[in-house]
Amino acid sequence: MKLTGRVWKFGDNIDTDVIIPARYLNSADPANLAAHCLEDADPDFPSKVQAGDIIVAGKNFGCGSSREHAPLALKAAGVACVIAPTFARIFYRNAINIGLPILECPEAARTIQEGDKISVDLETGTITHTATGSTWQAKPFPSFMQELIGAGGLIAYTRKKVTGHA
Amino acid sequence: MGMTLTEKILAAHAGKERVEPGELVNCRVDLVLGNDITAPVAIEEFSKIGVKEVFDRDRVVLVPDHFVPNKDIKSAEQAKVLRDFARAQNLTYRFDVGTMGIEHCLLPEAGLVGPGDLVVGADSHTCTYGALGAFSTGVGSTDLAAAMATGEVWFKVPQTSKFTYHGKLQPWVSGKDLILYTIGEIGVDGALYQSMEFSGEAIARLSMDSRFTMANMAIEAGAKNGIFPVDEITESYIAHRLKRSYKVYRPDPDATYAAEYDFNVEEIEPQVAFPHLPENTKGISEAAGVVIDQVVIGSCTNGRLEDLRVAASILKGRKVHPEVRLIVIPGTQQIYLDALKEGIIEVLIQAGAAVSTPTCGPCLGGHMGILAKGERALATTNRNFVGRMGHPESEVYLAGPAIAAASSVLGRIASPVELGLKEVSTVA
Ligand code: SF4
Numbered sequence: 038m039k040l041t042g043r044v045w046k047f048g049d050n051i052d053t054d055v056i057i058p059a060r061y062l063n064s065a066d067p068a069n070l071a072a073h074c075l076e077d078a079d080p081d082f083p084s085k086v087q088a089g090d091i092i093v094a095g096k097n098f099g100c101g102s103s104r105e106h107a108p109l110a111l112k113a114a115g116v117a118c119v120i121a122p123t124f125a126r127i128f129y130r131n132a133i134n135i136g137l138p139i140l141e142c143p144e145a146a147r148t149i150q151e152g153d154k155i156s157v158d159l160e161t162g163t164i165t166h167t168a169t170g171s172t173w174q175a176k177p178f179p180s181f182m183q184e185l186i187g188a189g190g191l192i193a194y195t196r197k198k199v200t201g202h203a
Numbered sequence: 204m205g206m207t208l209t210e211k212i213l214a215a216h217a218g219k220e221r222v223e224p225g226e227l228v229n230c231r232v233d234l235v236l237g238n239d240i241t242a243p244v245a246i247e248e249f250s251k252i253g254v255k256e257v258f259d260r261d262r263v264v265l266v267p268d269h270f271v272p273n274k275d276i277k278s279a280e281q282a283k284v285l286r287d288f289a290r291a292q293n294l295t296y297r298f299d300v301g302t303m304g305i306e307h308c309l310l311p312e313a314g315l316v317g318p319g320d321l322v323v324g325a326d327s328h329t330c331t332y333g334a335l336g337a338f339s340t341g342v343g344s345t346d347l348a349a350a351m352a353t354g355e356v357w358f359k360v361p362q363t364s365k366f367t368y369h370g371k372l373q374p375w376v377s378g379k380d381l382i383l384y385t386i387g388e389i390g391v392d393g394a395l396y397q398s399m400e401f402s403g404e405a406i407a408r409l410s411m412d413s414r415f416t417m418a419n420m421a422i423e424a425g426a427k428n429g430i431f432p433v434d435e436i437t438e439s440y441i442a443h444r445l446k447r448s449y450k451v452y453r454p455d456p457d458a459t460y461a462a463e464y465d466f467n468v469e470e471i472e473p474q475v476a477f478p479h480l481p482e483n484t485k486g487i488s489e490a491a492g493v494v495i496d497q498v499v500i501g502s503c504t505n506g507r508l509e510d511l512r513v514a515a516s517i518l519k520g521r522k523v524h525p526e527v528r529l530i531v532i533p534g535t536q537q538i539y540l541d542a543l544k545e546g547i548i549e550v551l552i553q554a555g556a557a558v559s560t561p562t563c564g565p566c567l568g569g570h571m572g573i574l575a576k577g578e579r580a581l582a583t584t585n586r587n588f589v590g591r592m593g594h595p596e597s598e599v600y601l602a603g604p605a606i607a608a609a610s611s612v613l614g615r616i617a618s619p620v621e622l623g624l625k626e627v628s629t630v631a
């Protein structure tokens with residue numbers, strides 16, 4: 038699958054409290070989560086972000102709590118993909134499990150600027166800068182995770198495992 | 204080649220002789236945990252899997268603790284999803300208002316976790332149980348749903364880094380100061396994807412409560428888990444609690460570590476982490492003086508009996524500063540009761556503290572002590588992220604109970620030494 042979108046940039050250690058503050062965790066309604074996504078980092082983000090936009094951030098993205106509401110909020114806000122040098126491990130698992138594409142690529146994360154247009158090939162992990170044509174190669178997913186993603190996430194994968202059908 | 208403590212537990216639960224870092228393994232779990240924020244999402248996902256019952260009703264524990272006693276209608280509805288599911292599944296261990304506590308204080312106390320166990324919880328501080336020599340780690344709600352259905356979870360075997368602490372603790376230094384100091388040294392991603400194995404003679408002398416505090420904050424260094432060797436202190440803690448048989452694993456002398464760190468604890472003074480990351484640590488001698496509006500003593504990090512004891516020893520016969528709100532939240536009903544019997548609660552109330560029933564409450568900015576714009580809190584909790592305890596322009600400073608209690612009296616970040624208190628070590 039190939040995604041093309043406009044970039045929003047964020048710094049290092051964007052934590053799950055900033056992605057979706059606990060004051061909104063009394064509901065897991067996606068629209069409600071999307072309305073407050075990243076507002077403590079940029080109060081205008083929920084109104085600026087559009088479906089298909091891509092977040093490019095610094096290291097350790099998604100550190101902090103295990104709340105799956107964080108990747109859910111990003112996905113519901115329309116974020117198509119997150120690119121960072123590294124992700125916190127629970128966020129990484131959660132994103133894969135719910136089907137939010139994330140890519141680890143330090144060079145791309147460093148070079149790409151806010152407002153740039155980029156495209157991402159999820160199969161190959163290739164990131165292309167639309168204006169300059171520069172490309173970067175993200176770390177490919179291990180084959181087990183590709184299998185998970187291919188099955189449509191962990192729930193579909195587990196359903197197939199325990200019931201024998203998708 | 205030998206294996207680390209974490210590698211041994213993962214191998215045993217994957218039914219393998221040995222595992223290597225980087226290997227993907229499917230493991231049997233001994234216990235799965237969810238709370239009132241993460242379980243409702245998991246229950247919804249669970250219903251899509253196609254199984255009717257959880258894999259083992261003795262091994263699924265759902266604890267409503269974050270927004271409980273229900274703070275508003277939406278939270279009440281969420282907690283009800285958890286309660287209804289627990290009842291419908293006839294889960295063996297049920298905890299609620301009146302019997303519950305903060306999950307990570309509660310589960311070890313209730314004897315539901317033991318050495319050598321493999322535990323996953325849809326809460327990032329599930330790593331707390333590493334203090335008992337268990338492998339335990341946080342996962343998300345979807346992972347929780349799959350684990351409730353199958354009793355299995357996939358893991359990538361982490362590399363292990365070893366942290367050895369030498370020497371004798373300085374006065375007023377506890378587990379909280381050691382772990383804050385460590386995170387200050389290695390950073391909030393210093394152990395990313397890794398297991399942190401704690402050892403050394405300073406650790407061997409550390410109380411169980413202080414070990415829980417340290418394992419609890421492994422996640423704040425990005426780690427998958429933090430783990431302690433099992434010794435007599437562990438054995439005596441579990442003696443009257445643990446309801447299952449257990450197995451003690453020890454790291455091999457020739458185990459391979461990604462990194463080895465050695466700390467001389469005699470050089471470590473009480474620590475304070477400045478906003479907005481747990482790695483922004485300073486020794487109290489460089490941190491003193493910051494004026495505060497609120498002090499919180501509680502949470503799964505420092506809401507245990509030892510913490511309340513230390514606070515009471517400082518607050519005894521003193522008064523909380525008139526401009527400071529001191530909120531004390533015992534981690535469980537049992538801790539509350541023990542503190543009551545020891546006279547700790549009376550000392551705290553006489554000093555002017557508000558003492559609450561167990562809840563996560565202000566730790567995650569839920570309820571029971573939210574900060575207004577521009578306000579500053581000193582808390583014994585584990586995270587000082589932007590907006591963690593309330594308004595995005597409020598500030599949280601992290602410290603142990605000794606600094607918290609002394610600061611509540613003086614109205615600014617301070618050491619008990621400033622109150623002329625004897626320089627006695629709080630642990631061992
Ligand atoms: S006390 Fe704080 S850190 Fe611990 S489980 Fe509750 S919200 Fe999470």
